[in-house]
Amino acid sequence: MSTTSSRALGTPLRRVEGRAKATGTARYAVEHSAPGAAYAWPVPATVARGAVTAVHCADALAEPGALAVLTHENAPRLREPQDATLAVLQSPEIAHRGQVAALAVAETLEAARACAAAVRVEYAQLPHDVVFRADHPRLYAPEQVNAGYPTDRERGGFDAAYAAAAVQLDATYRTPPLHNHPMEPHATVAEWDGSRLLVRDSDQGSSDARRTLADLFGLDPEDVLVVSEHVGGGFGSKGTPRPQLVLAAMAARVVQRPVKLALPRRLLAPLTGHRAPTVQRVRIGADRDGRITALAHESATCTSTVREFVEQSSVPSRVMYASPNSRTTHRVVALNLPSPSWMRAPGECPGMFALESAVDELAEACGVDPVELRIRNEPDAEPDSGRPFSSRGLVACLREGARRFGWHDRDPRPGVHREGGLLLGTGVAAATYPVYASPCAAEARAEPGGGFTVGINATDIGTGARTVLGQIAADALGVPADTVRALVGRSDLPRASVAGGSSGTASWGWAVHKACRELRLRLDRDHGGAVPPGGLTVTADTTEDVRAGSEYARHAFGAHFAEVQVDTGTGEVRVRRMLGMFAAGRILNPRTARSQFIGGMTMGLGMALLEGSTVDPRFGDHVEADLASYHVPTCADVPDIEVGWIDEEDPHLNPMGSKGIGEIGIVGAAAALTNALHHAVGHRFRTLPVHPDTVLAALGAL
C-alpha cells in the first residue's frame, strides 16, 4: 500500500450534521419519540442538611394524570454507585439543598409539574455549613486533586529564595462559583423491555453511562443501550452520568412505560456540578529584570460532603515558568453544598487567572513588558518534572500574537489612555492545557457497495467530532472524505472515552486511525486493493498504544490579547477586541477548531466580566441558578474575536499530531481582560467577576 497522502486533515470541512441542526431535524435526547411516554419532574429538597421524615403524596397523586411519586421509601433499590451523587432516592439523608427528594411521574409535562408541586416533604433539619473561607478551620489537604495530580509539590527552598528576592509580589485572587449551563439541560428518556434498558441521554460519553446503568441496576452491559446522538453542549457538566439518567430509568421501571426527564434549568446548579470557588495566593520573587527565582501558588477551594472534587488550580504553576524554587499546594473544605465537578478546563482555568494576573503585576513591578517578561522566564524543560517538552509554542504565540495585535505600540502606563468618557486598556495573558489521551476501540468497514464506515462511541457535543473523525479516517484510508461515514453516539459501537479533558479527537481519532490503517493494509494485502463481496470490517484498540505513554511533557500553549474600554460614568466594561494565538499541534479542521477557540474565549469573557453565583448562607444554595440571574455572555457582549495558530509539528502525540483544543481557549482569557482593565484604569481587579459596581468603586477610590 502506498503511504497516505494527507488531504482531508487540515481542510475546513463543514460539519456533517450541520444541515440537520440548521433545519431542526437533529433530535436531542428527549426529543426522540417514545410512544406512550410519561414525564417526570423532580422535587428538590428545601433544606441544606438533614433527613426526609415524611413525603405526603396524596394530593400529588390526586392530580389529574398523576402516575407515581418516587421517594426514598418506594424507589427501586440500586447497587452502590462509584459516584455517590448517583445514589438518588436511596436514603432519607439530605446532603444539600436541591438534592432530589422525590420524583413525580405523570401522563403529560403539565401534569408532572403540577404533581411535583403538590408533593409535600417534611424534613428533620440539621445545622449547615455552606460558607467557604480560605481560613476555614476544617480545611484539609486531600490525597490528590482532580485528574490525579499530587496535592502539594516543593522544589528548592521557596521561603528563603522569596525572602532574598529583589522584587516580591504577594497577591490573592478569588474566583466565584461558576456554572456550566449548556444550552440543552440534562435530559434522558428511558425505556425498559424486560430486563433490557434503552436510554437516550444527553451526555459527554455514553460508554460511561451504559456502564453506570449496568452497575446500578445489576444488568449485563450488553442489555443496556445508551444513545446520545446529538448533545446540546456539556462543558464538563455531562462528563459523568448525572442523576436524571438514573431517575429516568427508575421511573420507567416503576410506571412500566418510557419516561422522559429533562431537568428544569434551575436544577442544573444543584444537580449537575459546577466550578467551586477558589482563593489563590500567589507569591513571586524575582530579580530586577523580572527573572523568577521563587514561585508559590497556594489554592483553597470547597467540595461537598457527598463526593470530593478538588479543582487543581495550582497545577499550571508547575508547568508555566522557570523557577528554581517553587511551592504549589491545594487545600479543600467539605461543605453542605452541591458537589462541584468538571467545568471547562478545571484547574487551568481558575489557576491561570491567578498566575497570569500575578505575572502581569510582576511585569509592572519590574518595569518589564509583560510579553517580554514571560519570554524571559521560559523554561528549558517542564519545571516540576524536569521532562523535556514534546513541543512548546508559548513564545511563538506571544510573539505572533503581539505582532497581529499591534502590542508594540502600547504605552505601558496605566490609566492614561482616554477617549472622551472612556478609559482604554490592553492586556496579555498566556494559556496552557495538558495533552490527554485515553484508550478506545474503533471499527472500520469497507462497504461492498463502495464507501467506508467507521464506528466509535464518541460523542459530538458540538465539537465537530463526527466531521473530524471522518477526515482522520479518510486520510488513514487514503480516500476522499466524502466516501467515509462516521458513526458515533451509541453505546453498541466500540467503546470510547468521554468527550472531556480536550482528549476526544486524540483518543477517538487514534483508534479510528489505527482501524483504518489496518483495513487499508488488509484490503491491499489480502484482496489486491479491492473490497471483497461481503465487505471487510476491522477493529482496533489503542489500549497499549496509549498506555505506552511518553517521556515528554506534553501541553498546548497559547496567548491572549485583549482591549477593553471602561465607561468612567457608569463603570461599564466593554470588550473591544480579543485575539487568541494557539500552539496546539496540528489543527485538523480549521473551521470547527476556530469555533471551539472562539467559544472558549467567550466563556473566558463571561468569567471575567459576568459570571458568578453566590451561596445563600441561610438556605444553603446557589442564588443565581437561572439564566436571568446567572449572566452568560450574550451576542452584544462579544466583539469580533480573532483566532490564529502557529503550525506545530509534534511527533510525540498521536498519529494525527494533534493536541486538544476544546479547553485552552478559556484558559488565560479572563486574566488578559483583567490585565487590560488594570491598564485602562490603574487598579488591580483580583476578584472575579468584575461588575460595573466594582469598577465604579475602583474609579472613585483612585
Place this chain on the structure above:
Amino acid sequence: MDDESRRCPSSEVRLQVNGTPYRLRLDNRTTLLDTLREHLDLTGAKKGCDHGQCGACTVLVDGRRSNSCLLLAVALDGAAVTTVEGLADGERLHPLQEAFLEHDAFQCGYCTPGQLCSAAGVLAEAADGMPSAVTPVGESPRLDGGEIRERMSGNLCRCGAYPNIVRAVQDTAQAGAAR
C-alpha cells in the same frame, strides 16, 4: 373520584404551523413550545430554560419572533406559527440556514433553531424600519454588526458562536439588500 373531576380544563385550539392547519385539544396549561414539541412532534424549537431567558424556543408567531415557552397555546387560537422546520423551501435552504452552515455559526446546535428564527425576525423588523436601542434616532436601521449584536442578544449561545452568527446574519442581510 369520578372521571370528570380528574380531567384538566382543556380547550380546542386551531393553529397553522408551517402552513399546515391543526385543530388540537390541549390542556390549558400547555405552552406553544410544548404544543410543538410534545403534540406536533416538531422538536426543532428547543427548550433551554422554559422561562423566557434564553431564546432557544424562538419561533415566528404571525411573523413576529416570540419566545414560545412564554405563550400559552390556548391564547393563540387562529395564529400562524413558523418554526425552524418551516424556514426552508423544500430542499432549498433559507439563505440564513446556508449562511449559518458556511460561517459555522453553531457548535452543539441547540440554540440554532432559535437563532435562525430570531434572525429571520430581525431581517423582517429591519426591513420594516423598526429601530432598536442602538439605531441612531430618526434613522432607519442598517444591519451592521452593532445592530445585529443588539437585536440577537435575546438568543443565548453557550457554545459562543456569536461572532460567526453575526457574520452569517450580516451576509444574509447584505445579500438580501443587493437583490
